[in-house]
Amino acid sequence: MKRPKWKKAEFEEIEYKPLNIKxxxxxxxxxSELIVDLAYSAVLFxxxxxxxxxxxxxxxxxxxxxxxxxxxxxxxxxxxxxxKLAGILxxxxxxxxxxxxxxxxxxxxxxxxxxxxxxxxxxESDENLRPIEIYAKSSAxxxxxxxxxxxxxxxxxxxxxxxxxxWIYGPGKTTVxxxxxxxxGRGPDSGLxxxxxxxxxxxxxxx
Amino acid sequence: MKRPKWKKAEFEEIEYKPLNIKxxxxxxxxxSELIVDLAYSAVLFxxxxxxxxxxxxxxxxxxxxxxxxxxxxxxxxxxxxxxKLAGILxxxxxxxxxxxxxxxxxxxxxxxxxxxxxxxxxxESDENLRPIEIYAKSSAxxxxxxxxxxxxxxxxxxxxxxxxxxWIYGPGKTTVxxxxxxxxGRGPDSGLxxxxxxxxxxxxxxx
Numbered sequence: 001m002k003r004p005k006w007k008k009a010e011f012e013e014i015e016y017k018p019l020n021i022k023x024x025x026x027x028x029x030x031x032s033e034l035i036v037d038l039a040y041s042a043v044l045f046x047x048x049x050x051x052x053x054x055x056x057x058x059x060x061x062x063x064x065x066x067x068x069x070x071x072x073x074x075x076x077x078x079x080x081x082x083x084k085l086a087g088i089l090x091x092x093x094x095x096x097x098x099x100x101x102x103x104x105x106x107x108x109x110x111x112x113x114x115x116x117x118x119x120x121x122x123x124e125s126d127e128n129l130r131p132i133e134i135y136a137k138s139s140a141x142x143x144x145x146x147x148x149x150x151x152x153x154x155x156x157x158x159x160x161x162x163x164x165x166x167w168i169y170g171p172g173k174t175t176v177x178x179x180x181x182x183x184x185g186r187g188p189d190s191g192l193x194x195x196x197x198x199x200x201x202x203x204x205x206x207x
Numbered sequence: 208m209k210r211p212k213w214k215k216a217e218f219e220e221i222e223y224k225p226l227n228i229k230x231x232x233x234x235x236x237x238x239s240e241l242i243v244d245l246a247y248s249a250v251l252f253x254x255x256x257x258x259x260x261x262x263x264x265x266x267x268x269x270x271x272x273x274x275x276x277x278x279x280x281x282x283x284x285x286x287x288x289x290x291k292l293a294g295i296l297x298x299x300x301x302x303x304x305x306x307x308x309x310x311x312x313x314x315x316x317x318x319x320x321x322x323x324x325x326x327x328x329x330x331e332s333d334e335n336l337r338p339i340e341i342y343a344k345s346s347a348x349x350x351x352x353x354x355x356x357x358x359x360x361x362x363x364x365x366x367x368x369x370x371x372x373x374w375i376y377g378p379g380k381t382t383v384x385x386x387x388x389x390x391x392g393r394g395p396d397s398g399l400x401x402x403x404x405x406x407x408x409x410x411x412x413x414x
């Protein structure tokens with residue numbers, strides 16, 4: 001068994017990189033929204049693959065919270081700054097708490113006896129969330145989302161893309177897909193299956 | 208100042224009503240997804256109205272968690288049941304933790320000094336979330352969502368409806384709107400404004 005990606009991420013050294021507080025907070029907000037959906041999906045599909053994405057995001061959230069605290073402390077020059085930044089740190093803390101709670105859902109995947117009942121319990125929405133990897137042989141590589149007509153042909157919205165260690169949340173029509181990307185798609189089961197075949201290069205075009 | 212709705216809800220006596228564990232868990236999952244979005248929206252729009260919906264949902268979440276624990280304990284007859292139900296209680300607990308963390312974001316609304324910076328910080332999505340009340344004089348009353356063409360005319364999706372003390376999460380095309388409903392709409396600002404005028408009876412038809 002290969003070592004899960006999030007384990008590697010967890011042990012990377014935390015470095016303080018000067019970033020923008022706004023960018024950090026936007027990413028934390030985006031992660032906290034995505035991670036809740038992903039965590040439920042992991043349990044409903046009994047999917048370690050989705051569970052791994054949740055843990056990966058949680059590790060990233062910890063790092064972002066560390067960075068935003070560093071940024072905030074360095075930015076304070078006066079009482080007025082401190083008041084504004086305390087509010088920002090409170091949101092950052094809540095975002096991390098949401099992400100920790102979501103990880104608690106995923107912990108169920110490692111409990112052998114408890115989960116078989118869960119998929120039947122709450123999987124009833126006609127929209128699902130699935131991670132799909134893009135293979136180099138797919139004709140989707142190096143094309144943007146609008147050109148590929150993914151939405152109109154499959155009914156799937158791409159809500160996030162993981163590219164190596166980076167995430168793109170809420171990609172737009174002009175976002176270009178790359179070989180090796182992991183997309184998170186939300187849509188009907190049949191559309192997700194078609195998109196999976198397309199992104200793995202099993203079918204040439206979506207139509 | 209009138210007493211906020213959630214205060215009343217908080218002090219209502221918690222009663223044990225025999226419900227279905229599945230229904231309870233589905234509602235807890237739905238609330239935990241909705242409450243995160245609403246909490247950020249409350250802070251971004253500096254809106255006590257949205258904040259109040261968050262607190263209302265949080266009180267409801269507490270009650271559901273109490274009920275699901277009761278149900279689970281009463282349902283256990285053997286070790287096998289206990290294992291399955293422990294997993295369900297773990298998800299329920301995580302859902303409540305998510306909701307508590309979301310309420311932590313809304314607490315910022317009562318801190319006078321900290322929030323003015325926040326709207327400018329992270330409000331950049333072109334989609335927003337807004338609660339809109341339906342007035343009795345609106346021609347939307349007693350019609351279903353599909354008949355009104357809300358989606359196609361305004362670009363707004365109705366993601367939840369509060370009707371008195373009850374919530375409808377993810378309403379469908381055949382869901383009928385009633386006077387006094389509070390809908391939660393997600394969509395572009397212009398569409399939300401048009402829908403608001405329609406649901407308050409300021410405009411007669413959407414077109």
